[in-house]
Amino acid sequence: MATRLRPANKKCTVIGGCGFLGQYMVERLLDKGYTVNVFDIRQGFQDERVQFFIGDLCSKKDLLPALQGVNVVFHCASPDPFSDNKELFYRVNYTGTRTVIESCKEAGVQKFVLTSSASVIFEGKDIKNGSEDFPYAKHPMDYYTESKILQEKEVLSTNDPENNFLTVAIRPHGIFGPRDPRLVYVLVETAKSGKMKCMIGNGKNLVDFTYVENVVHGHILAAEHLHKDSPLCGKAYHITNDEPIPFWTFLSRILIGLNYEEPKYHIPYWLAYYLALFVSLLVFIISPFIKINPTFTPMKVALAGTYHYYSCEKAKKDMGYKPVVSLDQALERTIQSHSHLRKNS
Numbered sequence: 191m192a193t194r195l196r197p198a199n200k201k202c203t204v205i206g207g208c209g210f211l212g213q214y215m216v217e218r219l220l221d222k223g224y225t226v227n228v229f230d231i232r233q234g235f236q237d238e239r240v241q242f243f244i245g246d247l248c249s250k251k252d253l254l255p256a257l258q259g260v261n262v263v264f265h266c267a268s269p270d271p272f273s274d275n276k277e278l279f280y281r282v283n284y285t286g287t288r289t290v291i292e293s294c295k296e297a298g299v300q301k302f303v304l305t306s307s308a309s310v311i312f313e314g315k316d317i318k319n320g321s322e323d324f325p326y327a328k329h330p331m332d333y334y335t336e337s338k339i340l341q342e343k344e345v346l347s348t349n350d351p352e353n354n355f356l357t358v359a360i361r362p363h364g365i366f367g368p369r370d371p372r373l374v375y376v377l378v379e380t381a382k383s384g385k386m387k388c389m390i391g392n393g394k395n396l397v398d399f400t401y402v403e404n405v406v407h408g409h410i411l412a413a414e415h416l417h418k419d420s421p422l423c424g425k426a427y428h429i430t431n432d433e434p435i436p437f438w439t440f441l442s443r444i445l446i447g448l449n450y451e452e453p454k455y456h457i458p459y460w461l462a463y464y465l466a467l468f469v470s471l472l473v474f475i476i477s478p479f480i481k482i483n484p485t486f487t488p489m490k491v492a493l494a495g496t497y498h499y500y501s502c503e504k505a506k507k508d509m510g511y512k513p514v515v516s517l518d519q520a521l522e523r524t525i526q527s528h529s530h531l532r533k534n535s
């Protein structure tokens with residue numbers, strides 16, 4: 191049997207490779223002929239073509255074996271954005287990422303691609319066609335976002351062409367697709383519990399939802415265009431589907447596709463926002479006695495009721511990015527793959 195030769199510069203490690211985005215990254219990289227290591231705190235799937243390293247990214251000792259002989263590292267690990275654990279976000283996303291960078295430098299990794307988030311510029315106010323020139327949020331809406339800002343700043347500032355260490359950050363927004371453990375499940379659970387009757391605001395606010403394969407495409411293009419003299423060095427890039435859609439239309443298309451009713455009523459944005467603020471205040475007051483992780487937070491209200499869509503012109507110009515799957519196709523595939531959640535009529 192002929193052995194397929196894998197070029198040395200196509201050896202990579204996907205940190206967080208067992209997560210939703212991470213596993214799609216791994217599959218595409220294998221298709222493209224990369225040799226792939228996965229580093230994750232848990233083993234989420236099996237694949238004999240992949241070498242798995244199970245460990246905590248906060249530990250250099252755990253990381254180093256996964257980085258030997260590797261040219262590119264994709265860092266897409268993070269705690270759950272809704273875990274509400276300030277200490278965990280800071281430890282994994284900020285100090286943990288510093289440890290990852292130090293380990294990469296020590297192991298001689300040349301390229302570092304971070305999965306950041308478009309939310310790093312979101313403060314709960316409308317963003318229409320936001321570009322990468324927008325400043326970081328001065329008042330991030332939650333600890334997750336705060337830690338993603340610290341993380342991105344750290345990664346971009348360590349870009350060091352002189353010492354052959356190049357970094358770039360990809361900022362996706364609202365990743366979705368088959369095997370997503372969050373979005374469709376939350377939606378269906380909310381519909382089942384009868385809480386999916388009201389839209390927050392007038393239902394016209396445009397947002398970006400980005401199909402997972404487009405996010406993967408953006409990451410791999412970034413790695414392949416990251417060279418000493420390229421404009422990507424030390425920069426952040428929005429990667430979207432380039433088809434902003436009203437938030438509530440997107441959710442309704444999934445709900446209708448799975449035979450649930452779409453929300454029909456409206457509650458004013460300000461009312462929902464102040465209610466969520468009030469709930470957060472109550473949760474804070476009782477936190478020394480009872481720990482509650484509220485489902486209704488100001489961040490979630492802002493995500494559901496404001497405009498927040500981003501321009502991906504810079505990625506088109508600097509790395510030839512173009513979405514590979516349209517929003518219509520992406521919704522069809524996502525609904526199809528969640529048919530086990532369909533409501534029987």
Ligand SMILES: NC(=O)C1=CN([C@@H]2O[C@H](COP(=O)(O)OP(=O)(O)OC[C@H]3O[C@@H](n4cnc5c(N)ncnc54)[C@H](O)[C@@H]3O)[C@@H](O)[C@H]2O)C=CC1
Nearest residue numbers: 206208209210211230231246247266267268307362364365
């Ligand atoms: N899901 C979304 O809509 C968006 C996600 N992002 C970012 O994309 C990245 C991937 O997100 P998802 O795939 O949705 O998340 P996910 O939760 O499915 O995957 C994250 C992976 O990181 C691993 N991980 C967590 N802590 C770790 C640690 N200490 N050491 C090693 N591995 C650890 C988890 O086990 C998991 O497999 C994250 O950085 C997230 O911040 C950015 C924008 C939107």
Ligand SMILES: CC(C)=CCC[C@@H](C)[C@H]1CC[C@H]2C3=C(CC[C@]12C)[C@@]1(C)CCC(=O)C[C@@H]1CC3
Nearest residue numbers: 271307308309363364372373376377380493494
């Ligand atoms: C009203 C309702 C029940 C909505 C369900 C959908 C939500 C679970 C998603 C809609 C927008 C998504 C989103 C994220 C997580 C899932 C949603 C809230 C992120 C917070 C994930 C992490 C990020 O970096 C930013 C994302 C923004 C959009």
